[in-house]
Amino acid sequence: MTTSTADGNLFIVAAPSGAGKSSLIRALLERHNDGSMQVSVSCTTRAPRPGEVDGVHYHFLDVETFQRKIEENAFYEWAKVFDNYYGTSRLVIEETLQQGIDVFLDIDWQGARQVREAYPQAQSIFIVPPSLETLEQRLRSRGQDSDEVIAGRMAKAQAEMSHYHEFDYLLVNDDFNESLANFEHIVLARRQRMALQQSRHAAKLKDLLANAG
Ligand SMILES: Nc1nc2c(ncn2[C@@H]2O[C@H](COP(=O)(O)OP(=O)(O)O)[C@@H](O)[C@H]2O)c(=O)[nH]1
Numbered sequence: 459m460t461t462s463t464a465d466g467n468l469f470i471v472a473a474p475s476g477a478g479k480s481s482l483i484r485a486l487l488e489r490h491n492d493g494s495m496q497v498s499v500s501c502t503t504r505a506p507r508p509g510e511v512d513g514v515h516y517h518f519l520d521v522e523t524f525q526r527k528i529e530e531n532a533f534y535e536w537a538k539v540f541d542n543y544y545g546t547s548r549l550v551i552e553e554t555l556q557q558g559i560d561v562f563l564d565i566d567w568q569g570a571r572q573v574r575e576a577y578p579q580a581q582s583i584f585i586v587p588p589s590l591e592t593l594e595q596r597l598r599s600r601g602q603d604s605d606e607v608i609a610g611r612m613a614k615a616q617a618e619m620s621h622y623h624e625f626d627y628l629l630v631n632d633d634f635n636e637s638l639a640n641f642e643h644i645v646l647a648r649r650q651r652m653a654l655q656q657s658r659h660a661a662k663l664k665d666l667l668a669n670a671g
């Protein structure tokens with residue numbers, strides 16, 4: 459991907475299912491609803507949960523369509539998670555970043571690896587629950603998955619968590635408001651740093667042009 463200093467920032471947010479990543483991203487976007495941040499809507503072959511809307515929560519695709527998109531190189535990253543395919547649309551990410559908008563990717567560790575390789579300046583945040591018991595309680599309280607699905611997610615949680623060290627930040631989501639404040643701090647600090655770099659570039663360029671003239 460070609461980048462300019464005015465590009466938006468790319469944030470990877472991963473967590474075991476039920477740790478609270480969707481809730482934290484949603485709450486952050488509600489606090490910054492000025493169009494400067496967006497969450498990427500992934501494509502998936504999993505069935506919609508009750509209340510999930512096509513194009514809002516996910517783009518729900520059949521396996522054949524998903525595989526065709528893989529062949530067309532339409533995904534920035536993709537992975538198989540819990541026996542379903544999930545992927546991030548390349549075009550949407552590139553266009554959104556080029557508009558200077560920050561993008562959040564709610565993806566698993568496999569996707570995070572691919573994004574880091576393609577876009578090393580991406581910031582990655584791993585969210586963990588305070589305990590496995592709490593994780594199970596959250597999956598149950600969400601009330602959207604069957605016992606079988608919850609058991610499968612709990613079984614995979616430890617495998618997902620074993621990748622925490624690949625991430626720039628680790629956030630323990632115990633008290634929600636405290637986690638939200640920490641999450642916001644990470645995001646705003648990155649923005650500030652990039653803005654500072656950009657202004658340094660601008661100042662250097664001005665000097666260079668003045669000296670050349
Ligand atoms: N690699 C990758 N993983 C994704 C993508 N979208 C969602 N996931 C991950 O797939 C897993 C399951 O997501 P989902 O079925 O929505 O369950 P939830 O995490 O319990 O809400 C989570 O770890 C998501 O972060 C994507 O576009 N790419």
Ligand SMILES: Nc1ncnc2c1ncn2[C@@H]1O[C@H](COP(=O)(O)OP(=O)(O)O)[C@@H](O)[C@H]1O
Pocket residue numbers: 473474475476477478479480481482596597599600631632633634635637
């Ligand atoms: N800090 C927290 N304390 C208590 N409940 C939480 C907290 N964070 C999230 N939850 C709840 O846990 C459930 C799972 O959160 P969700 O954001 O859907 O997880 P994920 O996107 O990581 O799968 C939801 O019912 C959510 O409201």
